[in-house]
Amino acid sequence: MLRRRMLIMLGMVLIVVLALGGYKAFSVYKQIQQFTAPKPPINVAVAVVTEQAWQNRLPAIGSLKALQGVNLSLEVAGTVKALQFESGQKVKAGQPLLQLDSDVEKALLGTAEADLGLAQLDYGRGSKLVGDAAISKGDFDKLAATQKKAAATVAQLNASLAKKRILAPFSGTIGIRQVDVGDYLASGTVIATLQDLSSLYVDFFVPEQVLPKLALGQQVQVSVGAYPGSTFNASLSAINPKVEDATRNVQVRATLPNPDSKLLPGMFANLQVMLGQDTRELVVPESTITYTLYGNSVFVIVPKKNADGQPEKTTKGEQQLAVERRFVETGERRGGLVIIRKGLKTGEQVVTGGQLKLDNGASVAISADPAAPVEQSGQPKVD
Numbered sequence: 295m296l297r298r299r300m301l302i303m304l305g306m307v308l309i310v311v312l313a314l315g316g317y318k319a320f321s322v323y324k325q326i327q328q329f330t331a332p333k334p335p336i337n338v339a340v341a342v343v344t345e346q347a348w349q350n351r352l353p354a355i356g357s358l359k360a361l362q363g364v365n366l367s368l369e370v371a372g373t374v375k376a377l378q379f380e381s382g383q384k385v386k387a388g389q390p391l392l393q394l395d396s397d398v399e400k401a402l403l404g405t406a407e408a409d410l411g412l413a414q415l416d417y418g419r420g421s422k423l424v425g426d427a428a429i430s431k432g433d434f435d436k437l438a439a440t441q442k443k444a445a446a447t448v449a450q451l452n453a454s455l456a457k458k459r460i461l462a463p464f465s466g467t468i469g470i471r472q473v474d475v476g477d478y479l480a481s482g483t484v485i486a487t488l489q490d491l492s493s494l495y496v497d498f499f500v501p502e503q504v505l506p507k508l509a510l511g512q513q514v515q516v517s518v519g520a521y522p523g524s525t526f527n528a529s530l531s532a533i534n535p536k537v538e539d540a541t542r543n544v545q546v547r548a549t550l551p552n553p554d555s556k557l558l559p560g561m562f563a564n565l566q567v568m569l570g571q572d573t574r575e576l577v578v579p580e581s582t583i584t585y586t587l588y589g590n591s592v593f594v595i596v597p598k599k600n601a602d603g604q605p606e607k608t609t610k611g612e613q614q615l616a617v618e619r620r621f622v623e624t625g626e627r628r629g630g631l632v633i634i635r636k637g638l639k640t641g642e643q644v645v646t647g648g649q650l651k652l653d654n655g656a657s658v659a660i661s662a663d664p665a666a667p668v669e670q671s672g673q674p675k676v677d
Contacts, residue, residue, distance in 0.1 A: 335615070335659040339647035340595055341579050343638045348575040351515075351628070352507070352567040356498025358518075358550070360559040362464050362490040366391065367482050370457045374477045381470040385462045385488070392473075392485055396458040403451040410444035417441040466490035467555070491555045496528055496563055499543040507569050508533060514548045515566040518557065526550055526557065530567070577631040582644045583624060590624050593617040593652055595643040595660070617645060619654040 372394030379391045420437040423429045462468075469487035473479060496516055500508070514528040528550035537544050548565070550557070582592050598606045598616035606614040625633030638644070643660075645652065652658070 335657040336648060336651050337661040338593075338617075338645045338649075338652070338658045339661050340643045341582060341646045343576055343578055343634065343640055343642045343644060345574050345640050346577050346631075347572040348577070348626075348633065349572050350569040351626075352500065352504055352569055354498045354500055354546075354565045354567060356496050356563050356565055358557055358559050358561040358563055359495040359497055360466075360489040360491060361493045361495065362466065363487065363559055364463065365484045365487050366460055366468075367484045368392075368394070368460070368479055369481060370394070370454075371479060371481050372396075372458060374473055374475050374479060377471065377473070377475055379468055379471070379486075381486070382467065384467050385465065387462055387465045389462045390459060391462055391468070392460040394458040394479075396455055399451055399455050399458065403448065403455065406444065406447040406451050410441070410448050413437070413441040413444040460485065462488060464488070464490055466492075489559055491552055491558070494550045494552050494557055494559065495531075496548040496550050496565065497545060498548075498563075498565055499538070499541070499545055500567075502537050502542050502544055505533075505544060508546065508567070513568045515568070516548070516550055517564045518561045520561065521556070528565075575625070576634045576638060576640060578634055578638070578644055579646050580627055580630055580632050581646045583622070583632060584649055589621045591619050591621045592638070593645040593649055594620050594638070595645070595658065598655075598657060615658050615660070617652050617654070617656055617658050 374392065375395045376393040377391075378389075378393065379385060385391065417437045417440075420429060420434045423434075466488050467490075469489070471486045473483070473485050479485075496514065508530065510530050510533070512530045514530060516526045516528050517524065518526075528548040530546060531549040532547040534545040534547075578592070584591050584593075594617065595615055596618045598614040600606050620637055622637030623635040625635050627633075645658070647661075648658075
C-alpha cells in the first residue's frame with residue numbers, strides 16, 4: 295500500500311516537472327520567434343527633391359536710421375517760459391517748440407532800436423548839411439559810424455532773442471519732452487528728439503569681394519523683429535567709396551519708404567540684397583538634412599532588395615521600401631528650404647521626419663500624415 299502511494303506521488307511530481315518544462319520551452323520558442331521575426335516598417339514622412347527658380351541673394355544685417363534726425367538742444371542758458379509741443383506730436387518745419395524767458399533782451403532791444411532811430415535821423419540831417427558845407431566831412435563820418443553801430447546792436451539783440459527759442463528745423467515726429475515750464479536749462483540741454491520718419495535709411499556692411507555684384511537701385515528686402523513674417527522693400531542708394539581698414543568691409547546704404555511710420559530708427563534689420571537673375575537649383579526641406587561632424591546627410595527612399603538583389607514584396611504584393619543614407623553637399627538656406635549642390639537627383643524622395651529611428655537599410659513605410667513623424671523625430675515642421 296505504501297509502495298503504491300509512493301509511485302502515485304512520483305508520477306504527480308513527474309507530471310508537474312514535465313508541465314513546467316513544456317511551458318518554459320514554449321516561452322523560449324516564442325521569444326526566439328519574436329527576435330527572428332522581421333521588424334515592421336517604420337512610418338516616415340517624405341518630400342520630393344525638386345528643381346526650382348532660386349533668386350540669388352546676399353544676406354546682411356544692419357540698422358535703421360531716420361532720413362533726418364536730431365536731438366533738439368539749447369544754444370544759451372535760460373528759464374523755460376513756454377513749451378509749444380506735445381510728446382509724440384507731428385510738427386512742421388519752422389514751428390515754434392520752446393521759448394525761454396527773454397524779458398531782459400526785449401528791453402535792451404527797445405533801447406537799441408530807439409538809439410538806431412536817433413542815429414538814422416542824425417545821419418539824414420548830416421547828409422544834407424555836409425552837402426551845404428555846414429558840417430565837416432569828419433563829423434558826417436562820425437554820424438555814419440554811429441548809425442552803423444546802432445544797427446549792429448539791434449541785429450545782435452535780435453540774434454540773442456532768436457537763440458531764446460527753438461523752431462523745428464524740419465517736418466517730423468517729435469519725441470518725449472525732457473523739460474518742463476519753469477526749468478532752468480544750461481546751454482546744450484536736450485529737450486527732445488525730432489525724427490523724420492517718412493523714409494528711413496538702412497545702413498549695413500558687406501565684404502569687399504561682393505562689390506562687383508552691387509549697383510545703385512538694386513532691390514533689398516528688409517525684415518525686422520517687430521513684424522515677424524513681414525518684409526519691406528528698399529533700394530540701394532549709396533555705396534561708401536572707402537573700405538574699412540579693420541574689417542575689409544564696405545558700408546552700404548539703402549533707402550526704405552515708411553509712409554505708415556511703422557518702422558523706427560535704431561531697429562535691428564535682416565536684409566536680403568537681390569543679385570542678378572534667377573537660377574535653377576535642387577532644393578529640399580531643411581528638416582531632411584542631418585548635420586554631423588562627418589558631413590551632412592539625408593535618408594533617400596529606395597526599393598528594398600534581398601540577398602540575391604531581387605526586389606522584396608510586402609504581404610500585399612507591394613514593393614517593400616527602405617532608406618539609404620546619402621551624404622550631400624548643401625548650399626544656401628532660405629524659407630525652410632536648402633539648396634543641394636551634390637548628392638541628389640530631381641524626383642528622388644527623401645525623409646523629412648522620423649530620422650532618429652532610422653538606420654541605413656531600414657524598412658520604411660511612407661506615412662499618409664506627414665506631420666506626425668515630424669513631431670516624433672523632433673524635426674521642425676516645414677511650412
